[in-house]
Each structure stands twice: as structure tokens, then as C-alpha cells.
Amino acid sequence: xxxxxxxxxxxxxxxxxxxxxxxxxxxxxxxxxxxxxxxxxxxxxxxxxxxxxxxxxxxxxxxxxxxxxxxxxxxxxxxxxxxxxxxxxxxxxxxxxxxxxxxxxxxxxxxxxxxxxxxxxxxxxxxxxxxxxxxxxxxxxxxxxxxxxxxxxxxxxxxxxxxxxxxxxxxxxxxxxxxxxxxxxxxxxxxxxxxxxxxxxxxxxxxxxxxxxxxxxxxxxxxxxxxxxxxxxxxxxxxxxxxxxxxxxxxxxxxxxxxxxxxxxxxxxxxxxxxxxxxxxxxxxxxxxxxxxxxxxxxxxxxxxxxxxxxxxxxxxxxxxxxxxxxxxxxxxxxxxxxxxxxxxxxxxxxxxxxxxxxxxxxxxxxxxxxxxxxxxxxxxxxxxxxxxxxxxxxxxxxxxxxxxxxxxxxxxxxxxxxxxxxxxxxxxxxxxxxxxxxxxxxxxxxxxxxxxxxxxxxxxxxxxxxxxx
Amino acid sequence: xxxxxxxxxxxxxxxxxxxxxxxxxxxxxxxxxxxxxxxxxxxxxxxxxxxxxxxxxxxxxxxxxxxxxxxxxxxxxxxxxxxxxxxxxxxxxxxxxxxxxxxxxxxxxxxxxxxxxxxxxxxxxxxxxxxxxxxxxxxxxxxxxxxxxxxxxxxxxxxxxxxxxxxxxxxxxxxxxxxxxxxxxxxxxxxxxxxxxxxxxxxxxxxxxxxxxxxxxxxxxxxxxxxxxxxxxxxxxxxxxxxxxxxxxxxxxxxxxxxxxxxxxxxxxxxxxxxxxxxxxxxxxxxxxxxxxxxxx
Numbered sequence: 001x002x003x004x005x006x007x008x009x010x011x012x013x014x015x016x017x018x019x020x021x022x023x024x025x026x027x028x029x030x031x032x033x034x035x036x037x038x039x040x041x042x043x044x045x046x047x048x049x050x051x052x053x054x055x056x057x058x059x060x061x062x063x064x065x066x067x068x069x070x071x072x073x074x075x076x077x078x079x080x081x082x083x084x085x086x087x088x089x090x091x092x093x094x095x096x097x098x099x100x101x102x103x104x105x106x107x108x109x110x111x112x113x114x115x116x117x118x119x120x121x122x123x124x125x126x127x128x129x130x131x132x133x134x135x136x137x138x139x140x141x142x143x144x145x146x147x148x149x150x151x152x153x154x155x156x157x158x159x160x161x162x163x164x165x166x167x168x169x170x171x172x173x174x175x176x177x178x179x180x181x182x183x184x185x186x187x188x189x190x191x192x193x194x195x196x197x198x199x200x201x202x203x204x205x206x207x208x209x210x211x212x213x214x215x216x217x218x219x220x221x222x223x224x225x226x227x228x229x230x231x232x233x234x235x236x237x238x239x240x241x242x243x244x245x246x247x248x249x250x251x252x253x254x255x256x257x258x259x260x261x262x263x264x265x266x267x268x269x270x271x272x273x274x275x276x277x278x279x280x281x282x283x284x285x286x287x288x289x290x291x292x293x294x295x296x297x298x299x300x301x302x303x304x305x306x307x308x309x310x311x312x313x314x315x316x317x318x319x320x321x322x323x324x325x326x327x328x329x330x331x332x333x334x335x336x337x338x339x340x341x342x343x344x345x346x347x348x349x350x351x352x353x354x355x356x357x358x359x360x361x362x363x364x365x366x367x368x369x370x371x372x373x374x375x376x377x378x379x380x381x382x383x384x385x386x387x388x389x390x391x392x393x394x395x396x397x398x399x400x401x402x403x404x405x406x407x408x409x410x411x412x413x414x415x416x417x418x419x420x421x422x423x424x425x426x427x428x429x430x431x432x433x434x435x436x437x438x439x440x441x442x443x444x445x446x447x448x449x450x451x452x453x454x455x456x457x458x459x460x461x462x463x464x465x466x467x468x469x470x
Numbered sequence: 471x472x473x474x475x476x477x478x479x480x481x482x483x484x485x486x487x488x489x490x491x492x493x494x495x496x497x498x499x500x501x502x503x504x505x506x507x508x509x510x511x512x513x514x515x516x517x518x519x520x521x522x523x524x525x526x527x528x529x530x531x532x533x534x535x536x537x538x539x540x541x542x543x544x545x546x547x548x549x550x551x552x553x554x555x556x557x558x559x560x561x562x563x564x565x566x567x568x569x570x571x572x573x574x575x576x577x578x579x580x581x582x583x584x585x586x587x588x589x590x591x592x593x594x595x596x597x598x599x600x601x602x603x604x605x606x607x608x609x610x611x612x613x614x615x616x617x618x619x620x621x622x623x624x625x626x627x628x629x630x631x632x633x634x635x636x637x638x639x640x641x642x643x644x645x646x647x648x649x650x651x652x653x654x655x656x657x658x659x660x661x662x663x664x665x666x667x668x669x670x671x672x673x674x675x676x677x678x679x680x681x682x683x684x685x686x687x688x689x690x691x692x693x694x695x696x697x698x699x700x701x702x703x704x705x706x707x708x709x710x711x712x713x714x715x716x717x718x719x720x721x722x723x724x725x726x727x728x729x730x731x732x733x734x735x736x737x738x739x740x741x742x743x744x745x746x747x748x749x750x751x752x753x754x755x756x757x758x759x760x761x762x763x764x765x766x767x
Binding site for chain 2: 193
């Protein structure tokens with residue numbers, strides 16, 4: 001079920017109509033959230049409900065087992081990790097692995113090949129698997145006590161607003177909230193409405209109106225020989241993926257707020273970053289902190305010297321790239337960012353730049369260029385196309401203005417609108433209407449109402465959220 | 471925090487949405503499916519009905535024909551992947567006004583005479599739907615149109631869809647114009663090379679069609695037919711493998727009382743090797759309308 005569909009509108013209305021009744025008692029609440037979330041997820045393909053159930057039951061019982069038999073904590077954790085990573089390997093990486101092994105076998109002159117079995121990719125598998133794994137790891141580390149109620153656990157794991165595209169929520173954050181029956185106040189309703197509106201605005205108005213131009217540029221069989229064209233196209237994709245994904249997170253957080261729960265911030269205006277480390281502290285925060293806490297730090301982090309710190313960083317970044325998809329372009333995207341961050345640690349160039357006048361602006365611009373280069377690999381249809389696009393982008397001879405396709409004109413309006421949206425936050429321009437109580441009482445509702453109406457009348461050609469495929 | 475902030479916001483949004491919805495020019499429809507459903511609901515009130523498959527659907531503009539035949543009410547009742555089956559022949563006739571001029575113009579492509587298209591085509595799919603379902607689809611669309619996004623180019627324009635560089639416009643008179651920039655006049659040739667394998671034109675469909683033509687002409691209906699112009703390469707391919715002998719068919723069509731109109735292949739630009747680009751379709755429609763006007767005089 002897509003957030004931007006009529007089906008979800010009906011589902012959401014029914015859910016929030018029944019929620020005041022269902023949330024009165026713990027067991028009703030957990031059961032209701034679990035059933036609703038399974039309906040939400042099963043709408044795509046009901047068979048995959050069993051996959052979440054299997055993954056969840058494994059971790060639920062593994063965690064209980066760790067509490068009951070502390071001496072078996074290690075083996076139980078290994079069983080949980082094998083189960084989760086195994087399901088990811090089968091459903092997400094199997095084709096990629098076998099295809100690459102077959103290529104290697106072919107190159108080595110082997111006369112046989114592994115069978116390539118087509119397996120459908122369950123939507124959001126990377127999100128809920130990581131969420132489920134974090135639960136067992138936290139119980140193993142003694143950071144939290146496992147829940148004894150399977151419905152309580154599944155209400156956490158399958159919580160529909162964030163099930164398929166995050167944010168990835170830690171059990172220690174959400175399980176205690178699910179225990180409480182929190183009164184929903186006007187502040188919750190208002191903050192929820194603001195988040196949902198911002199989220200939809202980002203997705204259906206900004207991202208969906210940028211999508212046709214991006215698809216045209218990257219879907220073409222030949223690479224347009226104009227640097228301006230590609231800088232625009234890549235900027236549009238950078239904005240599209242940001243608004244698409246952060247829009248989903250905002251909607252999820254808003255729906256959570258309406259239910260009385262607080263989900264963590266997932267995007268904090270990443271394109272304002274003046275260093276790559278800052279970028280990763282602002283982009284997909286729930287994933288980068290997951291890799292930090294469950295991969296980078298357990299590997300030793302920076303505790304075992306500089307060399308190991310770099311090795312651990314590369315492992316975490318490469319895995320982060322692979323998390324996004326089973327393809328080489330994601331591996332390259334991950335390694336590119338690993339290289340960026342390594343170089344930054346080695347030279348501290350953003351800090352050095354910031355010491356000179358205007359240096360912060362230059363650092364910000366350089367970070368944008370580096371991130372844009374990464375997006376080319378992320379979005380390109382092939383490695384060849386990515387390299388050709390980058391060659392055009394950095395060729396001064398191709399900087400002349402060319403006639404842009406009409407579809408770009410519309411997209412440029414939304415690119416400007418998206419940039420304006422970020423600038424409003426950068427310079428805190430919304431303080432203008434927050435100046436007095438009266439203006440805040442009427443101006444803010446009017447702005448939110450206008451954004452809501454824009455979601456109806458200015459929405460772009462609808463499409464699924466980009467991050468669903470991960 | 472003011473306690474009515476959420477309610478106030480929703481009220482402002484509802485008023486704004488209502489204001490915009492009521493004052494904006496409404497699009498004619500929201501999805502191509504509604505377009506085809508509406509076609510099925512056309513009443514018997516036309517003087518000239520065009521029929522055929524996608525080549526006629528995309529290749530003939532009633533609006534362009536009206537300039538040459540100003541007194542006639544013309545519609546394009548063709549559907550993509552459609553064959554001249556009994557159900558379709560009956561449906562074509564039902565769109566004619568019994569008190570009007572009563573002219574049928576059939577676009578005969580080899581595809582429209584093949585058994586595969588006769589078994590599975592868009593007209594049959596719509597025809598087999600319950601009339602109530604079609605009615606609901608069209609009426610629900612009236613509500614959805616109110617909330618449909620505002621088009622950037624022309625809000626009151628017909629429905630348009632875009633796939634890559636290809637823009638399709640669904641005109642109210644039944645014509646679906648297509649513009650693909652740049653056109654690729656050889657793109658579909660490989661597809662048609664496969665299409666006619668074990669799927670050559672059927673004598674049974676031809677016999678049924680000619681029998682209907684005979685009956686129509688006996689009942690005073692003027693029946694014209696033409697082979698929708700395409701590229702020379704496509705024409706040669708279909709001559710070779712489709713199983714349609716155009717000269718023989720035209721002869722039999724004339725014998726059944728109809729008028730066969732012949733046009734030169736390759737004279738009109740095709741965007742994919744099979745269908746005409748919008749500008750070429752307009753030009754072809756004008757040329758054909760002139761020829762029909764000459765015959766009607």
C-alpha cells in the first residue's frame with residue numbers, strides 16, 4: 001500500500017477511526033497495530049507476511065532464550081544474525097551473487113555455472129530485517145530486557161508507518177512507548193499534521209514533479225553532450241531522492257505522532273552539510289547510526305589505531321552501499337563515500353577551509369559537488385553511462401547553454417521550489433510568522449493548509465517511493 | 471498551542487480545495503481507462519463512424535476530417551489491437567444515427583484481420599464488462615477529476631500521457647494522437663516480424679466482414695475502407711508475411727458494395743514504423759476526407 005494512494009487514504013481513515021478504541025488496553029493496542037500493519041504490508045503480496053513473521057519469531061525467541069539461558073547468548077545471537085542475513089542473502093543478493101560468481105567462473109574457463117533463480121524482492125526487507133536484528137543485538141548486549149509478549153514485539157517490528165522505508169527504529173526506543181497509553185493532545189495532532197503535510201508535499205509535489213525530467217535524462221539511450229544539462233539533471237535527482245525519502249520519513253513520523261508515538265528524525269537538511277561527516281550525520285540518520293553502532297563500533301571503531309579505523313570505516317560504508325541494492329553501482333557509491341570520508345579524516349580539509357573568509361561556503365559547495373558525483377553512480381543505468389555523464393559534466397568545452405527539453409522547464413520550477421524550501425530552514429525564515437501569537441495562530445495554519453492543497457492540485461505523476469526497492 | 475489549530479488548518483484547506491476545484495478548468499478525464507470506457511457509452515448519433523485498430527485510432531482525426539466534411543458528425547470508434555469480429559461490427563453500426571447520413575469508414579490493416587487479435591483485444595475487453603461497471607467508472611471519474619492535478623500546459627486540454635519522449639493525447643472525438651520526438655520509423659519492424667508467425671490473416675474474419683459490408687450497403691449505408699498508410703518497410707513486410715493480398719481484398723470489398731480508398735505507403739511520417747505521427751495523421755485525415763467527399767458528391 002503506497003502512502004500516496006487512495007487505498008492508503010481509506011486504510012488510514014479506518015485505522016485512526018478505530019485507534020482511540022483500540023489503544024485503550026495494551027493487548028488490544030498491540031494486536032490492532034500488528035493486524036493493521038500486516039494488512040498494510042500484505043496488500044503488496046500477502047505471502048511476504050510470512051517472511052516478516054519468520055524473521056520476527058526468530059528474533060523474539062532468540063532474545064527470550066538469551067534471557068533464560070545466558071550461557072547460550074552467543075550461539076543464539078549467531079543464529080539470529082544467520083537467519084536475518086540469510087533471508088537478505090536469499091531475497092536480495094542471491095541473483096547478484098550467482099550472476100557474479102558465474103561471470104568469474106566463465107572468465108576462469110570453468111565449464112559449469114550456478115543456476116540463477118529469480119526471487120521476488122520483498123518490499124522494505126532491508127528495513128525490517130535491520131530493525132529486528134538490532135533488537136536481538138541490544139538484548140545480547142544487555143542494553144534492554146526482551147519483551148515476553150509476541151504481539152508487543154510484532155507491534156514494534158511491523159509498525160506500518162515505518163515498516164517499508166524507515167526510519168529504522170531501535171526496540172529500546174519504541175517498545176517502552178508501546179507499553180504506555182499516552183493521551184493524544186492537540187500538540188500531537190498539530191505536530192503530526194505538520195509532519196504529514198511536509199512529507200506529502202516533499203513527495204508528491206517536489207519529488208514527483210522532478211521525476212519525469214530525471215527519468216528522461218537517465219533513461220535516454222545516448223548521453224546528452226551538455227554539461228549544463230547534466231548538472232541540472234543530477235541536481236534534480238539529488239533533490240528528488242532527498243525529498244522522496246525524507247518525505248516518506250516525515251509522513252511516517254507524523255502518523256506515529258497521531259498514534260501518540262515519537263519516531264526519531266531521519267533527515268536533518270543534509271544538503272546544508274559543510275563536510276562529508278556532517279552529511280552522514282544528517283542523511284538517513286537511522287541507517288548511518290545503525291551501521292555505526294552495530295558494525296563500525298563492534299569492529300573496533302577507531303580504538304585500535306588509525307589504520308583499523310579506516311578499514312572499519314570502509315567496511316561500514318561498503319556494506320551501507322550494498323544495503324541500498326545488489327548492484328555494483330551501489331558498491332561504487334559506498335566506496336566513493338568511504339574514500340571521501342577517509343580523505344576528510346586524513347586532511348581535515350573542511351576545517352582548514354572554514355578558517356579562511358568565505359571558506360565555509362566553499363566547503364559547502366565542494367561537499368555538494370562530491371555528493372552529486374556519488375548520485376551519478378547511484379542513479380545511472382550502467383557504469384558506462386555514469387562515466388560518460390561525469391566526463392560531460394566536467395568538460396569545460398561542453399559548458400555552453402543548449403536548448404533544454406520542455407519537461408526540464410517544469411522540473412526547474414520544482415527544483416527552485418525545493419531549494420527555496422531548504423533555504424527557508426537554513427535562514428529560519430519561518431520565524432517571520434512566528435513573531436507574534438496572533439500571526440502564528442493564523443499564518444502557520446494557512447501555510448500548512450496551502451501546502452495540503454498543493455499536494456492535491458500540484459502533485460506530479462505518481463510513482464512509488466524510491467527507497468521501497470531497498 | 472491554540473487548541474483549534476488542527477481544525478482551523480483542515481477547514482482552511484477544505485475551503486481552498488473547494489475554491490480551486492470549482493474555479494479551475496476541469497480536465498476531460500483522469501485515466502486512459504476512462505477514455506475507453508466512455509467510448510463504449512457513445513450513443514447512435516453520428517453520421518460517419520471510423521473503425522479499425524490502433525493504426526486507425528492513431529491515424530485518423532475526425533476533427534481534421536470535419537474541415538472537409540463540415541456537415542457530418544464524425545467519430546473515431548477504433549480501439550487498439552482490435553479485429554473485425556462480429557461483436558465489433560455490430561457495435562460500429564450501433565453508433566450511426568438511423569436518421570443521419572450513415573457512413574462507415576473501415577481501416578483495414580492486416581493486424582485487424584488476425585485470429586490472435588480477434589480472440590484478445592481492447593474492444594472485447596470493454597465489451598465484456600458489465601455496463602454498470604463502465605457507468606461507475608465514468609461517474610467516479612467525475613469526482614476524481616475535481617481533485618486531479620492541474621496540468622501545466624493546458625488545464626482544459628484532453629487527457630495526455632507521457633512515456634519517455636512519447637506524448638499521447640486522448641481526443642474527445644476518439645482519435646489518440648501520438649508525438650514521439652524524434653520519431654523512430656523502424657522501431658516496431660522486429661515486433662511485427664514475430665507477430666505474424668502462426669497468426670496470419672483469417673479467411674473467416676474476412677468473410678464475416680465482407681458479409682457485414684454487403685448487408686450494410688443493401689441497407690443504404692455507405693461503406694468505405696482503406697489500408698492505413700504506414701512505412702514502405704512495414705508495408706513490404708506485411709505483404710510478405712501477413713497473408714493479406716490487398717488487391718484481392720479490395721476487389722472483394724468492391725464486389726460487396728463498398729468503396730476502396732487506396733493511399734501511398736511511405737507518404738506519411740510514422741513514429742514507430744507502424745503508426746502515424748500526430749501531424750501526419752492530421753494530414754492523412756484531410757486527404758482521406760477529400761476523397762470521401764468526392765465519392766459522396
